[in-house]
Amino acid sequence: MKKLGFLMFLVVFLLAFPKVGDASSGSAKIFLDGEQLNLTSGVKVANVNNNILIPIRVVSENLGFKVDWEKSSQSVTVQNSNTTVKMVVGSNTAEIDGSQVSMNITPVLNGQTTLVPLRFVSSQMGMDVKWDNQMKAVFLSSSESMTDPGEATPSEPDPEVPGTPTDPNVPSVPGTPGTLATVDGISFSEDRLMISTSASVTPSVFKLSGPDRIVVDLPNTAFSESFGYEHTLNTQNSGELNVTGYPEVSQIRYALFSDSPSTVRVVINLTTAKNYTVSTENAGLIFVDLNATDSEPAPPIGSSGKKVVVIDAGHGGGQPGALSVTGKYEKTMNLSIAKKVEALLKNEKSIDVVMTRSDDSTMSLSDRTKLANNLKSDIFVSIHGNSNTSSTPNGTETYYTRETSIELANIIHKHLVKATGLKDRKVKPGNLHVTRETKMPAVLLEIGFLSNSSDESQLFNEDFQNRVAQGIVDGIKEYLKVQ
Ligand SMILES: [Zn+2]
Incomplete structure (x- = not known):
């Protein structure tokens, strides 16, 4: 009986994942x-x-x-x-x-x-x-016709649980009661799968072989509306994550595996059998870590009193950021500096460093802040390059939004300006998503201007980036009072 159950399961499993094609390009x-x-x-x-x-x-x-x-x-x-x-x-x-x-x-x-x-x-x-992924349609309602204006947060509308639309014009998704959690984002970096959900979800994770796979089932979940904005979702409600640079991971797919009960399934296809650890300590974030070995499970992030530093390389993937005067992408510079910062911070015994992305993947601004908020990190440092329609502006500036971030901004900026040697454009308040929506001291560093040829000639330079990374780390250590 058990065996038959497993075979049935296999059949269902194979049927549930038809080969995913290209991103849908049908007109919306x-x-x-x-x-x-x-x-x-x-x-x-x-x-x-x-x-x-x-x-x-x-x-x-x-x-x-x-x-x-x-x-x-x-x-x-x-x-x-x-x-x-x-x-x-x-x-x-x-x-x-x-x-x-x-x-x-x-x-x-x-x-x-x-x-x-x-x-x-x-x-x-x-x-x-609102976005209806099945219809590939956008539903707009002008404010007069909104049923609940109190719910509206124009700058970042909350993804809603499908089936509980506030707008009568939005067709509901059948079979999804209001108690579902939504899957808001999936990303993979440093051999770690991260799934962000609207509420705490206890995943069921298991291995399959021939081919080797790790399967993550998320009970009572469905994809949020915003999920379809940042990830490919075909009409069968399935899609594939773009993963490169991990030879042991051949493919990561996700799908609405079942709609009664509604279950999202994520499958990591492997080229070799691998162990994993699952962490759900941070409500709304599930980590499936493939770095695990049998003998030595990784300690949870921030354990034993370590300070948690989130380093955010701006943009990435389909969002390249600014284009430099010589045609280079901001996202590339941001990642390169962020990785240098990460390498330096990994030498610090009292700091745990977490990257929002460590490769060229696309990640939404809200997933970045959610990562830091759910980890309850001590600080958040976002690394960017500046750009202007005029080629004249140049120099280094540091942004913060909330008052609790001013001290961090001042300290990091002091070290950063010294490291870049570029014009000091000072510490400035700014209403930026990542510094606004984070709950811990958070800064956004604009290292220099990609639109200025003098700044730009340095920004992609290895020595310059090493100095900048060291400056950022010196600032972080001074702020956190880490020796
Ligand atoms: Zn940027």
Whole structure:
């Protein structure tokens, strides 16, 4: 009986994972207050990993906002009576009524057409935005028709549990009661799978062989709406994580394995059998660590009084950040410096360092802050390069948002400026997602300007980056009072 059960299981398992194809590129539909937008013929909406980009023409003609396009600076300004959103092609920093905000995708120029991220623009303009992954449709509701305006947080709408829509125009997902937790994000770095969920979930993890696999079942879960924005999800509610650089991991797939009871399954395909440890100590975060050996399970992060430092290499994967004057990506510099910081911090006995990403993977801003918040890290340091539409601005600056971060900002900046030797642009307050949404002292370092040729000539230089990493580490150690 047992054996038959297992065989049945195998069959179900094989059926549940049809070979996943390319990211869906079908054109997305847009609904405004329940009515599908009738786009002027020839107007094309772009779907980049389920981030919908719309021509600015649609913003003015269909959504009814005032739009200005300035060709010389490649900037778009979208306005209504309350809010002004300014974006620049290729830059993931937008200005909302004068303060800077990060976007997870940049406006792009496609021939003569400028495309801007639909979710970002409409939510900043006070609309409620929902994505129906099965229909590949975006549902917008203007604020007057929102059923519960108190719920709306325009800058970062919370992913909602499917099946409990606040908007009657959003079709509900069948068979998913309101008690489900949602799977908000999946990432893999340093041989460790990280799954972030909206609530505490106890996973069931087991090994299969022939081929070797590790299977992670998440009972009573479903994918959140936002999941589909950052990950590929096909119409069967399954997809694949882009994993490179791990020879022992051949593929990582995820799927809504069952919908009664609703279960998300993640499968790590291996080229060789590997052990693992599972950690669920941080509510809303599940780690499946493949670094484990039988004899020596890794101690939990931050155990025995160690300080936990989260290092965040800005951007990554499909979000390259700024492009330098010689055509290099900001994400590459950020990661390179972050890894140097990590290597130095690993020598510190009283510090545990955790990277938000340690390869060229895409990670949302909210997953980055969630990682730090759930780990209850002591500090959060985000590493970026600056950019401006003018080639003149140069130098090093440090951002913070909350008052509790000022001391960290001042100390790190002091060491950082000394290390870069670039112009001191000082410590500045800024309304940036990662410094705002984190709960511990958090800073965002703009090492130098990729748009300035003098700064840029140094930013990708190995010696320069080593000095910068040492400066950041000196700052961290001084702040944490670590010898
Ligand atoms: Zn950046």
